Amino acid sequence: MGIPLSPRSAQVIDLDVMRRRQQAKRRMVRLAPELDGLEMIYHLASDPDTLYGMPLLAWGLREDGDVVGLVPWMEALTSCHELNDSEHGHFVGYRDPETEEVFQSAPEHKVLELEHAAAYFDYEETSEPTLIQQLPDTLGTHALCMDSDEQPWQLKQVFGWRLFSDGEIEALLVDESQVESTPVLAGDACLYPGHSRHQVVYFFQRIIANRIKQEDPATLEALALMVAR
Structure with missing residues (x-):
């Protein structure tokens, strides 16, 4: 026969806290x-x-x-x-x-x-995420940006990547309407994190992005299947 546990010996494990720690x-x-x-x-x-x-x-x-x-x-x-x-x-x-x-x-x-x-x-811990680091994109990465089913998608070149204190990494895109001087440099006002404006952002290598720009039929068909999921 088991020995009943007293209320003091019971241990409450907060799974949500443990998950956040991990x-x-x-x-x-x-x-x-x-x-x-x-x-x-x-x-x-x-x-x-x-x-x-x-x-x-x-x-x-x-x-x-x-x-x-x-x-x-x-x-x-x-x-x-x-x-x-x-x-x-x-x-x-x-x-x-x-x-x-x-x-x-x-x-x-x-x-x-x-x-x-x-x-x-x-860096010291802060209550709000802060910018830790910024890297340029050296691969010619492009982002397929979509806002809603009614609006056409946009294909944009990724300028760089930002690491924040909470560990999140965001792609930096260029708002062409806000470009005041070229070349675009880190810190320019025309740069914005992709997910701050677009509902969905997919990343592609340069070779795939060029096929999309050239409207390659096989690439566009594969893209349509991916986006439909």
Whole structure:
């Protein structure tokens, strides 16, 4: 027969608090651009024997100390290790095109760079999210922006990426009607975070964006199927 617990021995576990703590450990605290051409390697369930390569935009340091590669993917700047979709792509590893080496963890020099930068730029906690860092987009990434079913979509080039203190990363887009001087530089008033104006934002590599601009039939058909979901 079990021993009844007294009210004092009962422990209440707040699952919502625990979830927030786990999310905080996974949030990004610092970014470093990838400037040496390293790639993410992935495969598709429809063709598992073929490997595809995609250039990395940056590396990110999480609060728990984990360093991950980042690529513009679907609707966000995404950790490569989180790509585990049977239809759109499954992460295999990182690749150095120069040596053809495939590896699973971030290079040591990037880990050290991020750790030292995070220690140097030690920001204080604030009640409202604040801007921590801004990176230029070096891949020619484009964003397909949609506001409603009644309005036409817009294809815009991504100018850069902003990291906020809550770990959120936003794409910076250009409002062409507000451009006062060129080239556009960080801090110009014509720049705005994509999700601040658009209901849906999808990211594409430069080669796909050019096919959309050229109205390639196969690309537009695949785009229509994706948007319809």
